[in-house]
Amino acid sequence: HGGRFDDHMGNEIDEQPAVAARVLDAFAGGIADGSLWRSLGLAGFDRIHRVVVLGCGTSLHAGIAIGRVFSDLGHLPVTALVASEASSFVPEPHTLVIAISQSGETADILRALDALSFPDRTLLALTNNPYSSLAREADAVIDCLAGVEIGVAATKTFVAQVMTGVAVALSGLCGSARVDRVDARAALEALTETPLRLDAALRGWSDSIPLLTEEFADASGFLFLGRGSGVVYAAEGALKLKELTYRWAEHQPAGELKHGPLALVENGTPVLAVDVGDRRLDINIAEVLARGGRVVRIAGVGPDPVGDLRPAPPWGPLEAVVPLQLFARSLAIRLDRNVDKPRNLAKSVTVD
Numbered sequence: 601h602g603g604r605f606d607d608h609m610g611n612e613i614d615e616q617p618a619v620a621a622r623v624l625d626a627f628a629g630g631i632a633d634g635s636l637w638r639s640l641g642l643a644g645f646d647r648i649h650r651v652v653v654l655g656c657g658t659s660l661h662a663g664i665a666i667g668r669v670f671s672d673l674g675h676l677p678v679t680a681l682v683a684s685e686a687s688s689f690v691p692e693p694h695t696l697v698i699a700i701s702q703s704g705e706t707a708d709i710l711r712a713l714d715a716l717s718f719p720d721r722t723l724l725a726l727t728n729n730p731y732s733s734l735a736r737e738a739d740a741v742i743d744c745l746a747g748v749e750i751g752v753a754a755t756k757t758f759v760a761q762v763m764t765g766v767a768v769a770l771s772g773l774c775g776s777a778r779v780d781r782v783d784a785r786a787a788l789e790a791l792t793e794t795p796l797r798l799d800a801a802l803r804g805w806s807d808s809i810p811l812l813t814e815e816f817a818d819a820s821g822f823l824f825l826g827r828g829s830g831v832v833y834a835a836e837g838a839l840k841l842k843e844l845t846y847r848w849a850e851h852q853p854a855g856e857l858k859h860g861p862l863a864l865v866e867n868g869t870p871v872l873a874v875d876v877g878d879r880r881l882d883i884n885i886a887e888v889l890a891r892g893g894r895v896v897r898i899a900g901v902g903p904d905p906v907g908d909l910r911p912a913p914p915w916g917p918l919e920a921v922v923p924l925q926l927f928a929r930s931l932a933i934r935l936d937r938n939v940d941k942p943r944n945l946a947k948s949v950t951v952d
């Protein structure tokens with residue numbers, strides 16, 4: 601299949617810098633002048649009072665990362681809604697619902713749209729399939745341009761969704777009177793650097809992933825920690841690890857450790873911590889180390905964060921997903937799992 605690896609997942613991880621560059625080529629020109637937002641026919645940004653990001657699994661994680669742009673820079677209340685739980689949602693007028701689904705055919709998403717049909721709702725579909733059922737239901741559709749993804753585990757579609765959603769959000773912000781231009785400019789600059797950072801992460805982590813795989817091959821459970829915008833990448837790392845290796849993994853906002861999960865840590869417990877520059881994480885890591893936990897810090901584009909610490913943009917350190925994907929894939933291969941077709945799972949989930 602035209603890549604360096606025998607499995608689709610390896611090639612799809614490898615493609616991510618190119619996918620991010622493709623999204624920028626298509627959409628970045630419409631950010632500063634607000635034209636990307638307007639081209640979607642959405643209501644003016646200042647008429648939106650609330651944003652709901654809706655999705656399942658990895659697509660929900662992409663939504664949470666995107667949502668932070670609306671809350672941090674746009675000061676809008678953002679709700680992340682698990683699609684299968686949308687029926688308890690209390691609707692409010694002037695809500696922008698961003699439904700994120702790679703396939704656009706996920707039953708939970710399509711079902712959620714019924715619960716979310718209220719007046720003054722705008723539905724934006726962010727999907728890798730602009731001809732999908734979700735796209736047909738939406739007021740506006742944006743194609744995240746990932747190209748066909750064959751591996752069941754979402755990788756390049758996650759990167760494409762975050763890039764595309766952030767581009768749309770920034771375009772809306774740039775057309776708004778409420779928003780600080782300087783912040784929006786800095787964010788656009790960070791978005792533009794993403795392909796390079798993804799590429800640097802792929803190269804920066806390639807030597808250490810096999811070592812980590814050997815070190816943790818016998819571990820029965822994994823903890824993933826983060827703070828702030830890093831939490832959702834910890835969640836994504838745990839999800840990838842579970843679905844590919846069939847080992848237990850959970851994620852926690854690092855501050856929650858001391859409220860319970862720290863009891864899980866014993867001699868040798870692997871703890872992967874996504875570091876976005878919040879120094880309180882060091883305290884949490886020290887607690888883990890004091891109990892014999894083995895900590896891998898995911899910061900910047902390689903395993904040695906020195907010289908590469910910069911504040912993460914509002915959507916978080918997207919390149920952090922690379923080592924998390926690489927680690928889950930590598931451990932899965934080490935454990936003889938089929939990385940393209942994990943047991944019990946389907947690429948397109950069309951049942952409740």
Ligand code: F6R
Nearest residue numbers: 657658659701702703706753754
């Ligand atoms: C995880 C994964 C799933 C999907 C989820 C939603 O690697 O692929 O969690 O993200 O089933 O699927 P879509 O995006 O098609 O709605």
